Amino acid sequence: MSLNNEPKYIQLKEFIKNYISEGQLKADDKLFSEHELANRFQISRHTVRKAIGELINEGWLYQVQGKGTFVANTEGESKRKSKLIGVITTYLKDYIFPDIIYGIDEVLSKEGYTILLGHTNNEFEKERNCLLNMLNNNLDGLIIEPTKSVLPNPNIDIYERFKAEGIPIVFIHAYYNNFEASYVMEDDVLGGYMATRHLIEQGHQRIAGIFKSDDLQGLGRFQGFVQAHREHNLTINEKHILWFSSQDFDPLLLDDAYIQRFIHRLKTCTGLICYNDQIAINMLEILRTQGIHVPGDCAVVGFDNSELAQQGEIKLTTVAHPKEKLGRKAAASLLELINGTKECIQEKMEPELIMRDSTQTTN
Amino acid sequence: MSLNNEPKYIQLKEFIKNYISEGQLKADDKLFSEHELANRFQISRHTVRKAIGELINEGWLYQVQGKGTFVANTEGESKRKSKLIGVITTYLKDYIFPDIIYGIDEVLSKEGYTILLGHTNNEFEKERNCLLNMLNNNLDGLIIEPTKSVLPNPNIDIYERFKAEGIPIVFIHAYYNNFEASYVMEDDVLGGYMATRHLIEQGHQRIAGIFKSDDLQGLGRFQGFVQAHREHNLTINEKHILWFSSQDFDPLLLDDAYIQRFIHRLKTCTGLICYNDQIAINMLEILRTQGIHVPGDCAVVGFDNSELAQQGEIKLTTVAHPKEKLGRKAAASLLELINGTKECIQEKMEPELIMRDSTQTTN
DNA sequence: AATTATTTGTGCGTATGTATC
């Protein structure tokens, strides 16, 4: 300690901090007196006071006049947990998100955690804002649904900062290829496979598909779609596949000439797999206006089993999203990461096919 | 300053703090040098350094060796805002809550705020947990839906602590009678009045009602129910009113003999006002099993215009809840309280009657 | 480019006051 270039009071601070960290002194134990420290280290009492003063400010020690200097209770200070969990989804109100959030909250609130809520609207810029916001709040963990999971994510630097700070992250629905992390998601490939196999088993040979191109779920469902075709020795006509991205979501399905041309392309198809229920419901309406009867002329399958699927005239056959269950599992996984029980959890949940009117061949 | 009993360094601290507070020095302005202060106050430089050292720790000043001592930028430090807003509702997933939360988030996230989410399940104990939790998180404000708003609330002490810490609160849906605060809610009395008047105008003379007894919304809607009757010189038969509380909500409407007796009591009624859509939908089912035709034998009105109202065979006439709009207004109000633009905001929003099958006399 | 004055940073010694045991 003597040959060091650092100031003496800093060296003393380090010594005291080490002494405490090593466990030689516990909370409320009495430290050596200022006089003793001065003698022992051959420095002035003033220098000792300087060191102790800073350690008091940093929360390591406290002093009582006439009694001495004592080790502070570090439990509540340096090691403190915020008991906050960040939850970031793409959207908030529609669809499956309330259920997912409820599932997450159900598990976390039992353990005394509180949810910090954010949503990205599936926009990178908003995702960045949310992440930065949460980084400032000393989270214990983060559950997040990726934004445009297929595209390279420009916010990986922020994710890396979470990792650097030791804040565990659980992705739901998808994950980023350029960032290794835990995830809990439904098995989209299997879902796409089940939906397609269902149609094939009902005798459909020419099946069209509408898939989202910029998230992993879309790609996965398409992959399952392909797999089912292969398994039954059916070829896929590329003209029967429509790809869309988040941006052109709304215009696409309202009155665009684009969709009209697509409808025309799939005249020969008797089945249609839609990326999700929302698309499927929109397609039901479009098919109706085109005089195409569902399921008679064309059977339709959606994904997610959202409330939409059960609302309309024609109840929708759909691949059910685990929703609340997924939320619970994501939360439970995060807790395991926080507690250090596990280091990395990557889990895919098996989807379930729910058959309703839109594929029922009830004649 | 000289005759004071306080230590000199504390007196100097006070002097410097006042000097800054009075605006004589602004952020990054240079303070007098240690030497100058020592001379001016006839104290030693050591004492000056002690004072300045503490002010640095408290975030008032910063020093640069060789340059001087400067006033810190207090904006980000002492006056720092957490940019966190607590949002506590009774429930999370079902019904209108996702929309309300979305509305709140829409307004708040634009201003850079993040939502801390909690829900009470309409239980005092959980409400207390939520509140205590949030109190520890240095909120900038709180939006909360009261739990059992009619009953005296056992958690008023916590609410008082929020008030003491200057954290503004906006209640939604209702407010506690024993706690003066801002609120944004739908006008339940008017809603009850509109629903009842609608039935009366359709010629119904004997109208039954099911109301919740332990929140203000239930009482308000009943009050409007009474008002409409008075205005049309109709008497209310107490036997036609069913009161229930949060506890017996579920069992009540499934298979209880209680509800059977009630149904029997309202055999002579041709109209039924239900506390909310959920109750109304349940009643539709019960009436159906009893062979009572809606709206032919009995017209039914619900409240909230939830998705339930549009789902079933018989679309429900309902008094629309402003949902998202209420969320937006609550958030905007809270921001006004935070910014100090206003001190107290108490606002009731006008409901809207949406007519559908369950009261349509389409013959 | 080097010098100088100013200002903060580190460190020592001493004295006295005050709380605790």
Place this chain on the structure above:
DNA sequence: AGATACATACGCACAAATAAT
């Protein structure tokens, strides 16, 4: 009452950074 330990306060010396000359 006295020993001990922290609290306040003064004075001095030199180092290091900065800014102006």
